[in-house]
Amino acid sequence: MDSRFYSIPEALRLLFGSDMLREVPSLRTKANSFLRNGLLTFKEDLIVHKKSKFIPETELDTLFNAMLLSSIFTDSKEVKAIFCEPEKRAQCAEVVKAMFTRQHSLAGIALSSSKTTTFVTCLEGDFDLRANRLPNPFKTLPQATLGSNGSLLRVLLAQAAVLEPMDSILMKYLDGEWLEAQALISQLDINLAGVAELKAEIDKKIHEAEEVDDLLDFMRGL
Numbered sequence: 001m002d003s004r005f006y007s008i009p010e011a012l013r014l015l016f017g018s019d020m021l022r023e024v025p026s027l028r029t030k031a032n033s034f035l036r037n038g039l040l041t042f043k044e045d046l047i048v049h050k051k052s053k054f055i056p057e058t059e060l061d062t063l064f065n066a067m068l069l070s071s072i073f074t075d076s077k078e079v080k081a082i083f084c085e086p087e088k089r090a091q092c093a094e095v096v097k098a099m100f101t102r103q104h105s106l107a108g109i110a111l112s113s114s115k116t117t118t119f120v121t122c123l124e125g126d127f128d129l130r131a132n133r134l135p136n137p138f139k140t141l142p143q144a145t146l147g148s149n150g151s152l153l154r155v156l157l158a159q160a161a162v163l164e165p166m167d168s169i170l171m172k173y174l175d176g177e178w179l180e181a182q183a184l185i186s187q188l189d190i191n192l193a194g195v196a197e198l199k200a201e202i203d204k205k206i207h208e209a210e211e212v213d214d215l216l217d218f219m220r221g222l
Contacts, residue, residue, distance in 0.1 A: 003056040003057045003058055004056070004057045005043060005054035005055065005056055005057070006054060006055055006057070006060070007052065007053070007054055008028055008031045008032055008035075008053070008055070009021055009028060011031070011055060011060060011063055012027055012028065012031060012063075012067075014060070015060060015063065015064045015067070016067070016141060020141065020144070023144050024141070024143045024144050026143065027067065027141075027143060030067065030070055030076070030143075031063060031066075031067065032053075033076040034062075034063065034066050034076060034079070034080070035053055035055075036076075037076050037077060037080050038080070039062065039066060039076075039079070039080045039083060040055050040059050040062060040063060040066075041055065041056065041059060042054060042055045042056075042059075043056075061129075061130060061131060061132055061133050062083070062129065062130045064133045064134070065083075065129045065130075065133060065134050066079050066080075066083075067141075068134055068136060068138075068141075069082055069092075069134075070143075071138065071141060071142040071143055071146075071152055072092075072095075072096060072099070072142075072152050073092060078092070082123075082129070083129050083130065087197075087200075088201075089123065090124070090197060091194075091197040091198065091200075091201055092123065093120065093123035093124045094193065094194035094197050094198070095170070095194070095198075096119070096120055096123060097120045097124070097194075098166065098193075098194060099152070100116045100117075100119075100120060100137070111137050111138065111139065115135040115136060115137045116137040118135045119134055119135050119136075119137045122134055122135065165184065165187075165188055166188075166194065166195075166198070168184060169181050169184045169185050169188075169198065169202075170198070172184065173198070173201070173202060173205075178202050178205045178206045178209065179206065181202045182199075182202050182203065182206060185198060185199050185202060186199075
């Protein structure tokens with residue numbers, strides 16, 4: 001039997017309720033970013049001289065999970081990497097675990113306590129992000145409170161009056177200050193939970209930046 005297809009607005013209304021798009025129109029932009037980066041498969045139909053994109057019903061779970069993860073990690077490329085790269089998924093699971101276990105309040109956003117632990121467990125394990133929906137730990141999607149330019153992780157770090165060492169490093173990482181983040185994390189015990197994974201991610205960012213600089217220097221010398 002052929003799969004049913006949905007436009008992005010139809011899919012979002014089905015997954016998150018009829019009022020969500022009206023309250024958070026930027027959800028459509030975020031969802032469309034997963035079409036552009038290849039996380040979601042789709043077909044195009046010509047409707048009134050305009051091409052419109054539709055996702056099959058089999059992609060609804062992927063879209064649901066991507067939208068949940070994007071409330072924490074705003075970069076669509078990072079969200080796609082969680083689906084495709086086990087190492088990246090493990091690193092992000094450590095971040096989420098730290099958020100849910102070390103914070104008493106998540107930027108004023110109510111949590112479903114029975115689902116937060118399961119959410120983390122699913123990310124840490126071999127839960128199929130394309131075939132099943134993550135438990136939603138949020139009673140209201142954070143995007144409805146934070147708007148299009150914020151992420152739960154970024155807001156939590158910014159709101160912290162006194163940052164713990166790992167919070168300070170995460171702040172530097174999110175701001176692209178990788179050398180400063182590297183200097184800070186080098187002072188921590190590599191055996192502490194999440195330190196080795198975050199250090200590897202910071203080192204990777206610095207290496208990628210150095211490769212770009214080397215390429216630019218080479219091109220300038222031509």
